[in-house]
Amino acid sequence: MKIITTIAELKQALQAEKRNEKSIGYVPTMGFLHEGHVSLMERARKENDIVVLSIFVNPLQFGPNEDFETYPRDIERDENIARNAGVDYIFYPQVEEMYGSKPSVTVRVESRTDCLCGTKRPGHFDGVATVLTKFFNIIGPDKAYFGLKDAQQVAVVSGLIEDFNFPVELVPVDIVREEDGLAKSSRNVFLNETERQEAKELYQGLLQAKKAIEAGERDPNQVAQIVENHINMYTSGTIDYVEVYRYPELQPMETLSGHIIIALAVKFANVRLIDNLTLTI
Amino acid sequence: MKIITTIAELKQALQAEKRNEKSIGYVPTMGFLHEGHVSLMERARKENDIVVLSIFVNPLQFGPNEDFETYPRDIERDENIARNAGVDYIFYPQVEEMYGSKPSVTVRVESRTDCLCGTKRPGHFDGVATVLTKFFNIIGPDKAYFGLKDAQQVAVVSGLIEDFNFPVELVPVDIVREEDGLAKSSRNVFLNETERQEAKELYQGLLQAKKAIEAGERDPNQVAQIVENHINMYTSGTIDYVEVYRYPELQPMETLSGHIIIALAVKFANVRLIDNLTLTI
Structure with a gap:
């Protein structure tokens, strides 16, 4: 498993894999991995030649009163979990690598956000869609894996892929539950x-x-x-x-x-x- | 030269070209081609194995009082011009093919628009960036050609490609001028x-x-x-x-x-x- 922190290095590594006709499964996360993430990585492992995991706490999807600064981070623990789940590449960029200067373009999510948890997080899904647009273009995955625990996020990503014609297959993954049925969290x-x-x-x-x-x-x-x-x-x-x-x-x-x-x-x-x-x- | 009207058919044709390691040059237009467009097609012809021209009058980039309905269209004339310039594929989709239902996502251009002609056309460059995001994802070109006559558009596209990390090289093409220097139009x-x-x-x-x-x-x-x-x-x-x-x-x-x-x-x-x-x- 390789840990890569720059866009240029990741693109170079994945271009080599693609030249060898390897299929690429992508799991986007904000790190601090738990069993839900593991189920995504394991599913990606089964269905692709190469598994790429991104760990990036995306400032664009946090509101001004939300916990961007204090969001839990533990890259060493995440590395072990990812290695055990069979990940090939962890992409772990710093904020400056992803957003060099103030971006001149962002994605605006026009529907699917004014209900459920979206009503309380204005701009959240714009930030999610913007960073995923960047990751999809950097990584060029065949399939991207998202947990149905955040079903609204899956809905927004489904719209993003369909309406922007991304050549990426969205794979929604079932909620992982405790024995008594409680959704893991x-x-x-x-x-x-x-x-x-x-x-x-x-x-x-x-x-x-x-x-x-x-x-x-x-x-x-x-x-x-x-x-x-x-x-x-x-x-x-x-x-x-x-x-x-x-x-x-x-x-x-x-x-x-x-x-x-x-x-x-x-x-x-x-x-x-x-x-x-x-x-x- | 092939004329293709559906996204599915174009993707299939271009996937075959890509499997054969053909490089793809892309020229986006709204049709009614003139010498400026020809200079883009000729440049693309020189620098790529395959040249794709899109002809699409994009409703998203017209304001409510602008001339979307009356914008000149002449596909037969355009076909001849494109053929003579060495185009391999014309992509000529109807509006319904590009925007099936109300899109759930659009691109918002956050800078480079509040000056020059942009001040008088609010939302115009959002529409340009949105449709180009779709075309880039559908076509997957190596290079995309834009005329410097609309230098603000080139600036916006440059920001779009850079900030969304599109794996596309922007090629700005010099203004074509009459003998006395007047920019052709x-x-x-x-x-x-x-x-x-x-x-x-x-x-x-x-x-x-x-x-x-x-x-x-x-x-x-x-x-x-x-x-x-x-x-x-x-x-x-x-x-x-x-x-x-x-x-x-x-x-x-x-x-x-x-x-x-x-x-x-x-x-x-x-x-x-x-x-x-x-x-x-």
Whole structure:
């Protein structure tokens, strides 16, 4: 495994791989890798000759009151995890390497952002789409891997690739869950013992909704209500949102059909958890 | 020469060329080709194995009061010109092929637009950068050719390629001029006989400024003044602007140094002409 910090060096290395007709799988991250990232790297490892992991805490996607400076960083730990997952190249650029001067162009995300967590993070997805445009052009991957835990990000990236005609296949990877169904997250450690027990009910609520849809329910409000009732009954958390949309367009529907998402955010005392379920009716 | 109207068909054809290690030169146009375009195609022909010409009147770069509907189109004439210039593929998509639904992402040009002609065309360069992002991704050219007649467009494209890390080399092509120095333009026919005689003085004004710089002048205001004086003395036109900037950043300078542009726009009775000169001090 090679660790590369400059764009020029990475392009040179990958051009050599491409001349040898190697397929390239790409996993973009902000580092501080956890099991969700590992599932992306392992999937990329299975499906490609070469796996490239980027570790870059992208200032453009942090709001002025967000935690860019204090976002956790641990490159040595990340190196070990990436090596064990079979990564070939870690691209680990400094901010100056990615944004030399004030950029003269950025990507503006025009839809799929005014719902779910996007409403509270203006400009966040513009920053995500801008840095991915750069990474896609630098790396030229055949496939790019994104976790469905952040389903809104997957939706935005899907639009980015489609509308800008990037020659990249988006591979959405399923949420990794604990044995009891709780979506894995580095934030789960902030749950106290009682909350940790309750937290499994977020996924149970989603499964209740799925069961109702399978039994014929087609009203998105009813589906959301089922999830809300379940969470309110079985947890002490406060619901931030439960929303149901066409996926990946994130458009509201009157009657459920096609590919949809049920997404939720719930606040506990010291942590806010998100989860979702996508299904095709 | 092949004429291709769908993205899928073009990608397939060019993938075959790339597998055979052919280099690809790309000339983006809105059609109604003239000698300026021909100089781009001929340059691309010399420097590449394969030449791709796109003809697409891009609605995204027209303002609400601009002439998208009435913009001149003549594909049969364009075909002949392209064939004679040695083009291999014309990509001629309809609007629906390029913009299927409302795009979820667009490019926002954040600098290099609030001067010269850009001030009067808000959103124009966002549309240019968005459609070029799509074309670059669809075609994957090694080199892309743009005429320096629209030096601001070249500056914006230079920023687009650099800041989004497109693996494309920008080739700016010199302005094609009449024998007396007037920059060629399909709009020159709107000059009456007297104005046509006067119009050569636009370039003469630029050359006067160049001569002064070569003799040691470093004050951008003085340089602009030389051009203005010349145009006011020798033509009946009304100066819209004469501006001097660092190029391609289009930033004002206190003292001229490095790569600069002197750009002008002058209104005659029925037509507004632009011209410019770039030089390195």
